[in-house]
Amino acid sequence: MVYLSKDVSFCSAHKLYNDKWSKEVNEEIFGKCANEHFHGHNYDLTVTVKGEPHPETGMVMNFRDLKRIIKQELLAKVDHKNLNVDVDFLEGKMTTAEVFIKAIWEVLAPKVAEASEGHAELHKLKLYETRTSYAEYYGE
């Protein structure tokens, strides 16, 4: 089994706020992130797929296809966007790194399988929200 990874970066705005709670409770739980003003992050994402190299192409999956999927299905929707407002696959969800990474998985996993004709599968996502804070997800 070989693991292939692609790194991408994007910038998005968000805030952490649960409408079911009062402003005070939100501020207690989320601190500065619950501020009524949105704030931005420079997100870094590593997408890792796995599979056996194809006997004829020698590839688990063409890096070009992986880049296209990430650009079309993710970056086009989240880069320079507001995660709380603009992103259809996050509608009604909290925009924590945890929820965001799981939502990204739902978007990318079927596209990886489709583009590789079932040859590769999504293995891992690693999402940095800040330089020192990140989430990892293996789809389970």
Ligand SMILES: Nc1nc2c(c(=O)[nH]1)N=C([C@H](O)[C@H](O)COP(=O)(O)OP(=O)(O)OP(=O)(O)O)CN2
């Ligand atoms: N479990 C989570 N906790 C927090 C999340 C999250 O997504 N999951 N997000 C935030 C905020 O978005 C915040 O902007 C980032 O938090 P933090 O790492 O504390 O940011 P700092 O800029 O303070 O990072 P330092 O590198 O420590 O300066 C909060 N919590």
Ligand SMILES: [Zn+2]
């Ligand atoms: Zn934040």
